[in-house]
Amino acid sequence: DAGITQSPRHKVTETGTPVTLRCHQTENHRYMYWYRQDPGHGLRLIHYSYGVKDTDKGEVSDGYSVSRSKTEDFLLTLESATSSQTSVYFCAISVPGELFFGEGSRLTVL
Amino acid sequence: KNEVEQSPQNLTAQEGEFITINCSYSVGISALHWLQQHPGGGIVSLFMLSSGKKKHGRLIATINIQEKHSSLHITASHPRDSAVYICAVMPGAQKLVFGQGTRLTINP
Numbered sequence: 001d002a003g004i005t006q007s008p009r010h011k012v013t014e015t016g017t018p019v020t021l022r023c024h025q026t027e028n029h030r031y032m033y034w035y036r037q038d039p040g041h042g043l044r045l046i047h048y049s050y051g052v053k054d055t056d057k058g059e060v061s062d063g064y065s066v067s068r069s070k071t072e073d074f075l076l077t078l079e080s081a082t083s084s085q086t087s088v089y090f091c092a093i094s095v096p097g098e099l100f101f102g103e104g105s106r107l108t109v110l
Numbered sequence: 111k112n113e114v115e116q117s118p119q120n121l122t123a124q125e126g127e128f129i130t131i132n133c134s135y136s137v138g139i140s141a142l143h144w145l146q147q148h149p150g151g152g153i154v155s156l157f158m159l160s161s162g163k164k165k166h167g168r169l170i171a172t173i174n175i176q177e178k179h180s181s182l183h184i185t186a187s188h189p190r191d192s193a194v195y196i197c198a199v200m201p202g203a204q205k206l207v208f209g210q211g212t213r214l215t216i217n218p
Contacts, residue, residue: 031204042196042210050204058205090153094204099143101153 003027006091006102014110019078021105023091025071031094032074034058034066036087037104043090049074081109113137116197116209124217129184131212133197136178143206144171144182145196153196156182187216 003026013019023032033048035058045058047066055066063085067075078085086109091102114135123129133142144156157164157171159180164171168187173180184191197209 033206040210043198043206043208045205048205092153097158099145099155099158099198099206101145101155103152 004091004093004100004102006089006105008105009103010106012108012110013081015082016080019081019107019109021076021089021091021107023074023076023102025074025093028071029093029095030071032068033092033094034064034074034076035090035092036060037090038087046076046089078107081107083109085109112210113201113207114197114199114209116195116212118212119210120213120215122215122217123187125188127187127216129187129191129214129216131182131195131197131214133180133182133199133209134178135180135197135199135207137199137201137207139175139178139199139201141200142173142180143198143200144180145198147194147196147211149193156195184214189216189218192216 005024007022034046035043037043044060046060046064047058049055049068065077089105093100117132141158141160143158145153146156147153159173168185170183192215194211194213196211198206200206
């Protein structure tokens with residue numbers, strides 16, 4: 001499973017508050033991704049990283065920022081959460097020939 | 111139009127039936143993944159294909175690059191196969207485009 005852990009697994013927050021989700025891996029893989037999964041939309045890419053301090057936007061990046069200061073951690077931040085960001089967030093790692101996903105983080109913004 | 115279309119969106123079958131889930135895509139790709147997601151659960155990679163056919167237990171995945179089409183087959187289906195199956199294509203280096211998934215229910 002590439003040693004992926006996401007935290008927190010569940011979070012309820014209020015509109016306007018900042019939220020940070022953490023994806024941690026134990027095997028020094030280069031490529032890491034954040035996706036959101038919503039009914040009717042499938043999985044959509046928010047941001048991805050191809051190395052320490054190297055990140056790029058995905059198709060639904062508005063309202064999100066990321067940071068990767070260490071190979072093992074990829075952080076997703078919602079600077080000011082909105083109800084439209086209520087979703088399940090998945091971190092993923094890509095290695096040649098395979099994909100590994102974290103268990104998901106369910107975020108509810110009230 | 112989505113770049114990746116799966117059919118059917120929902121499929122209910124009886125235990126033991128042969129199952130086929132289809133994935134069509136409109137872009138050139140370097141690889142295609144089939145993923146499985148159980149209710150409330152995480153996502154697991156089943157196969158990565160760039161050509162031909164792969165088999166793992168009761169699961170078989172095929173791809174036709176010229177026709178931009180892939181199928182996932184399940185033989186002797188079982189209730190534990192009930193899950194959402196997701197097709198994802200890789201049109202460029204390290205980026206994926208996902209289908210919306212096929213919800214499979216296998217009744218005993």
